[in-house]
Amino acid sequence: MSTQLLEIAGLSKSFPGVKALDAVNLVVRSGEIHALMGENGAGKSTLIKVLTGVFPRDAGETRLSGQEIAPKSPREAEALGISTVYQEVNLIPHLSVAENICIGRQPTWLGAIRWGAIGKRARAALARLDLTLDVNRQLSSYSIAIQQMVAIARALDISAKLLILDEPTSSLDKTEVDELFKKLRILRQDGLGIIFITHFLDQVYEISDSITVLRNGCRVGCFATQELPRINLVSHMIGKTLGHVEALEQTRASTATIRSDTPILEARGLGKKGTIQPLDLDIRPGEVVGLAGLLGSGRTETARLLFGVDHPDQGSIRINSQPVKFRSPRTAIRYRIALTPEDRKVAGIIPSLTVRENIMLALQASRGSWRRLSIAEQDKLADRFINSLGIKTPSREQVVRNLSGGNQQKVLLARWLATEPKLFILDEPTRGIDVGAKAEIEKLIQSLRQDGLAVLFISSELEEVVRQSQRVVVLRDRRKVDELTEAAISEQAIVESIASHSSERAEA
Amino acid sequence: MIRLNPKYIPLLATAVVLVAVFGTGAALYPNFGTPRVFVNLLNDNAFVGVAAVGESFVILSGGIDLSVGSMVAFVGILIAKLLQVGCDPFLAMGIALCAGTFAGAVMGCLIHFFEMPPFLVTLAGLFCLRGLGFVIYPESIGIDHPFYGEVLPQLSILVAPKAVLPFTAMCFLASVLVATFIASFTRFGRNIYAIGSNENSARLMGLPIGQTKILTYALAGFFSAAGGVVATFYMQSGNPASFVGLELDAIASVVIGGTLLTGGVGFIPGTLMGVLILGLIQTLINFNGTLNSWWTKIVIGVLLLIFIVLQKLISRRAVTQL
Amino acid sequence: MSDSLSDLIFWIAFAAILLALRRQRIFWTVGALALLLLFNQFFTPGFFHLQILDGHLYGSRIDVLNQGAKVMLLSLGMVLVIATGGVDLSVGAVMAIAAAVSSRLLVTQHLPAGVAIVAALCISVLAGAWNGLLVAGFGIQPIVATLVLMVAGRGIAQLITEGQIINFLDPTMVYLGNGHLFGLPFTLTLVVVMLLLTHFLVRRTALGLFIESVGDNDEASRYSGINAKQVKFLVYTFSGLCAGLAGLVACSNIKSADANNIGLYLELDAILAVVVGGTSLQGGRFYLVGAVVGGLFIQTLTTTFYAKNVSSDIAPVPKALVIIAVCLLQSEVFRARLAWVLSPLEKFLKPVGSRLPRHLPTTARHDSPKS
Known part of the structure; x- marks a missing residue:
């Protein structure tokens, strides 16, 4: 059995007003890929940031290869052998590949950088990933996928023992993901411990050996991937045990208010490469359409296409049966569409x-x-x-x-x-707000619907989606996998369709 | 086919402009293409050049230094005054260089520790140094120290018939060499590029942000002061009211030399070429005789525009490539 | 005797204004001006002396108003540009262009003053629009985009004047910078009219709101349907107009157009005036009156030096100190360190709609130099 590489015990961290981590335990062994799962706000990124010294911890201890460690900065963590590769590639785009791998610890001779040695070292680090690149080319001339591997190579160059990959696959396409996974398997062979954070269930089952699930800052449990059925994983993440899901009372709003069968908005084959696979979507006046799926499944991306923030490269949108093209949100607003964005701070207030x-x-x-x-x-x-x-x-x-x-x-x-507005797109309207306000907002949505508005409701909380919606569109891995109506809507059904292995089948 | 690294495109464009301007001059005027004109070019632009080298570092780090002109004038009057009271010229130069480095370091500290905008901090530096120059002595002081009068003129090399490379030009070339070494062959230099390109990434990669930033401004202060020292060689005097707006020439040289004003991309030899381009345009206009000096500013402005738009296009292409 | 009486009235009025502004952001700016004036009241003999000649008022305070007109005009345009998160470095050069165009048309083309003035303003607006095009249209960083015109503009101005200093005697043009209206310098009327006009333009329409919104959060403004590009283009164009007016006043002051020196370094004074006036260089909330008072403050500082017979050459030093002081007060790190002094003070002066000191970002700082 492989040795225990990293042990985190009782780690806690609070921010003003929030307990972000509550006595979390985590054990990663050498030569395993350990998936860290959880919905937004579960505490994954806080855990990583405490581990790598970005935030100081409040309580708890961390051991690396049996040694007690407490890094105070990412630099210190790197020196200890913990390297992190972020979703947004955190490298210097204008510098060469070789330099990105070695910067900060270039080999020098009498203070002068030995460029030849840098090239050699970079090639060696890339070779461990079975990758040959022109290391003198500027980093930005390579694809994001390659840049990600360069970031991993940089981590390897410091003789990392533990590699943390924070959503590395969210901007990669299928073949690139396969390529990355091939490299990760090589590293697993080499005995590295890898913490892998992602929202893609398929990928977790493809690559990981064990899974730790976090929810609301607490550890739900640690499972061997083989022994954890998908449906259980999803339930753990969203915080409903299976029995719960089945027993949940359906307090869904009535559908009597749908005023007309003509949709206010019809999207046909609407998609954008690398963002969301083509999908169809109708929304009628007096109807709340829920958009369900895990984070990163393409919910926000769909909303952005419908509001003209992003431009689709295929498919069409019709408003009241008139074909329209949104050049910017301004055009969408002219057609009486409104959107409250997922990220209030960046795009809202x-x-x-x-x-x-x-x-x-x-x-x-x-x-x-x-x-x-x-x-x-x-x-x-x-x-x-x-x-x-x-x-x-x-x-x-x-x-x-x-x-x-x-x-x-x-x-x-x-x-x-x-x-x-005639159509109101609500992207995570209840995220990060207290229960009272949540209930008020839900009530408001129902009264809007009764007034004949069409609402597209996006939420990570399935319970909410079930309560609010007359129709639920389920997204997974950036494609529409299911559409549930009326009586068919239940948390169980949504969870099942998210967890289903139907990625091939759903591709129409 | 050899794929040109996009980061070399602005540098290449600079070289093309330099050759084109020089070629135009040589084609139009028979005396233009002589080594002597070139040596004079280096001599006349030596102090701007040294100061522009310092400015290059700041711009590479993503900042800006407006205090260059005031610093050159301040150092000039400081040295002239020290020599007037009987100070040893080397000691005077040493004091001046230390003062410049210190002023730069102070600005760097304000920018780093209080997160103040570099634009305003160095603007304060501009006002402060200009005023301090007048505090030292409000008028021009001539330098008649034997070192300036007798030793300096001998410190020159005959590089070609009738073309003597003066000491000022040597200082300029030496600055470029030293700066190129710092920028390309030291960790500190590479950290400047990293911070200028993406400060947040640089932080996450564990690079020493604060230390690098403060050192960058200190280094720029040093080079500006060195520019002031060279200016005293060239002018044989110090004047607190001189070199108003020199920082603009320095910034323009850096940008025309192919350095991205947003930081992270550029080469010190590019700055050398930028300074030479500016100087050549001036020389060309002098040779012409009928063209007026204001064309210099207009041409520099147009060149600036071309380079800024060129860089915008390159960076936009880099983004769409991803 | 009448002097001390008029001083008393002045100070009572000033104190009343200060008290009324107690909860406004511009309290700080007006307060700084008051301190400076108070210094002059006691230590600069004759500073408060007013006299009436030919029905016109004369005195140091009037000089401040007259000489400060240029910076005040510039700051009106600059404050809007800065509110969008930009900066306009080219205003000094645009001043020179406006001066060159008007005097050239006046003297060598013998056109009437009205035509010359209108033409100069049109060219200035074009210059501003050019900046706006680079910033809004091409998305070039404002400092860089306006640097182009800052460098080339003076050359263009010299091209127009053919390198000459053009002197003129046209009464209309001379009146602009030297005339009196209601016993006060005409420039004061010009500033007040422009201030009212600008106020009307941004506060009576929704433009001001859009400017603040774009400067505060560009992305969210776009989501709300604001045409950010149009807003940016407009403010640079308007800044061009203000620079043109300032240029006309500047050349009228000295009855000649000197393309080399008109407006030299005034862009820096204008930026300083805006910052002293309480508007942050980061963009967002802007204070029109604050910027104008800021301009007045800077001019008072300069005039104080003249009056104290201190060489005008050393005047930049206190200006530098003002910049550092204002920057420190706006620096969140500094405010956090001095919270124990500042927060009780802020509670007392808490403006309506409150500007509480923001919390520091929770991210720890790792970049402090290690020994």
């Missing part, structure tokens, strides 16, 4: 503007700069939504940055409701 300004922004943008809403109109608008959505703020002139997550989300909802 304007942090230093006030609640009032944030609420009026989209409406004002659609009116243009000259037809400005008067102060009285703005105040009325802001007050109306602060009251109707129950936004907790000292005043409408409060800077949005100072609001809690749930209230920021409500401000975003208000911003779009003010434009009186």
Whole structure:
């Protein structure tokens, strides 16, 4: 049996107001690929960051090959033999491949860098991955997949014992993933310990030896991959035991309000290479369509295509049976589509503007700069939504940055409701907000539906999707795998279709 | 087919422009192509060149240094004043270089520790050094020390018939050599490139960000001060009011030399070529006699534009390649 | 005697303004100006002396208003550019172009002053639009994009004047920078009119909101349907217009167009005025009046030096100190270190809509130099 390489025991970490890790244990052996699984906010990235010294820990201990370690920076962690390769390749695009592998520890002679030795070392590191590249070429001239392998080679060059791969496959296509896995198997042979973080279930089953599942900062369990059925893995991740899933009471909203069978939006074969496989999607007025799937399954990507943020390279969109092309969100907004983005901070709130300004922004943008809403109109608008959505703020002139997550989300909802949309795309509207606000937002969605709005509802919480939706589109690994309607909607059904081995079959 | 590394394209473009400008001059004026013109070119632009070398480091690191012109003037008056009160010329130069390095290091510390924008910090440096120059002495001081009058002129090499390479030009070329070594053959130099290209990645790769940044500004301060020293050789005087706007010439030389203003890409020899291009345009316009000096600025502006757009196109192509 | 009476009235009025602005962001700027004036009240004899000649007011404070007009005009355009997260380095060169165009048309082409002025402003707007095109259209970094015109602009101005310093005596042009209206310099009226116009343009329309939104969060603005490119293009164009006006005032002041020296280094003063006025170089919230008061502050500083007979050459040093002080106050690291001093003060002066000190990012810092 291989030796225990890394032992983490009772690791805890809190941020103001959040317990990100709660006494987490993790054991990785040499010569194994250990998958770290969990939905968003489960604590995977915090665990990695504590392990590599980006964050200091609050409690717990870490042993590497039996030695107690406590690195204070990624650099220290690297020196100890723990290297991390991130999803966004963290290398220097303008430097050569060789230099990227060796920078910071170049061989020198009397202070002068020995470029010849660097090339040799880089080739040697790449050779361990069974890879030959022109190491003098600029890194950015290679594909992301190759860059990722260069990042791994950099890690190997430090004689790493433990390699952490943080979602390495999310920007790779199928053949590239296969290639990467081939390399990982070589490294496993060499006796490295590998922690592999991904959202792709197929990949976990293809490559990993064991799986640790985290949820809400706690360790759910550690399993041998062979012995853990997919459906159990998914249940562990989303936090429902199988029995639970079956027993859950279906409190789904009625469907009586669907007003017409003509969809407000029809997407046919809509897709974008490397983002989402072509899919069909109809949304009718008075209907909530849920978009379910694990993180990285293509939910947000679909929303971005429908809102004109990204441009599809195939397929078509029709609004009220008219073919349309969205050049930017501005065009989509003109067709009365609204979207609250998944990442509130990056694409949602304007942090230093006030609640009032944030609420009026989209409406004002659609009116243009000259037809400005008067102060009285703005105040009325802001007050109306602060009251109707129950936004907790000292005043409408409060800077949005100072609001809690749930209230920021409500401000975003208000911003779009003010434009009186016909189709509302809600991407993770309940993420990171407290239970009370969550319930309020759910209630709001139902009342919007009753008013005849079409809603596309995206959430990682299946329970929510089941409660809210009249139809559920299930995505897995960036393609639509199933569509459930009415009575067929249940958490169990969704979990089954996410977990199903049907990737070949679903390809129409 | 040999695939050209895209990072060499701007450098190649610089070389093409240099050859084109020189060729134009040589074709138009029979005296233009002589070694003597070239030697004069090096001599006349030596102090700008040395300062531009320092600026190259800062720009490579993704920052900017506006204090160059003031620094050159400050060092000039400092040396002139020290010599006037009977200081040894080497000691005076040493003090000046130390002062320049120190000023650069202070700016680097402010930028790193307080996360202040380099633009504003070095702007403060610009004002501060300019004022301090006037505090030392408010008017021009001539230098009549024997070292300047007698020793310096002898420190020159006959490189071709009727073409004497003066000491200032040697300083310039030596700076370029030293700087090229630092940029290409030391870990510190490579770290500058890494930070300029992607500071966040550089941090995650465990490179010493703060140390590198502070040292970069200190180094730039050193080279600016060295430019000031060379300027005293060239002018044989120090004047606190001189060299206003020299930083613009330095920045323009660096950019025309193929260095990306956003940092991370560029070569020190490119800066040498950039300085020579600027100098050649000036020389060409002088040779012409009917063209006026303002054309220099316009041509430099157009060249800047061409290089900026060229680099934008290259980086855009690099992105779409992924 | 009448001087001390008018001083008293001045200070009572000033104190009232300060008190009224207690909860506004520009309190700091006006307060700094007050400190500077207070210094002059006690240590610079004659600074507060006002006299009336030919029905016009004269005195150091009036000089400040008159001489500061250029920077104040520039800062009106600059503050909008900076609010979008950009910067315009070319305003000094554009001033020179405007001066060159107007005086050339006036003197060598013998065109009426009105035509010359309008033509100069049109060219300035074009220059600004050029910057806007590079920044918004091509997506070039603002510092880099405006550097092009900063370098080439002065050459263009010299080309227009053919390297000459063009002197003019046209009464309209001379009036622009030297005339009086209501007993006060005409430039003051110009600044006030432009301030009102700008205020109207950005605060009576939604443009100001869009500018702040784009500067604060470009991506989220795009998601909200704001045309960020158009907004950016507009602010650079407007900055060109302001620079043109400042250029006209500058050449009128000295009754000649000197392409080499008009507006030299004024882009730096304008940026400084904006920063002193409370607008962050990062973009976002902007303070129009703050920028103008910032310009006034810088001019007062310079005039103080003149009045104290300190060589104007040393004047840059305190300017440098002002920059460092303002930068430090805006630096989050510095604020965090001095939180124990600043936070009680901020509580007292807490503006409406509150600007609490932001939390430091949770990421630990690993980049401190290791020995």
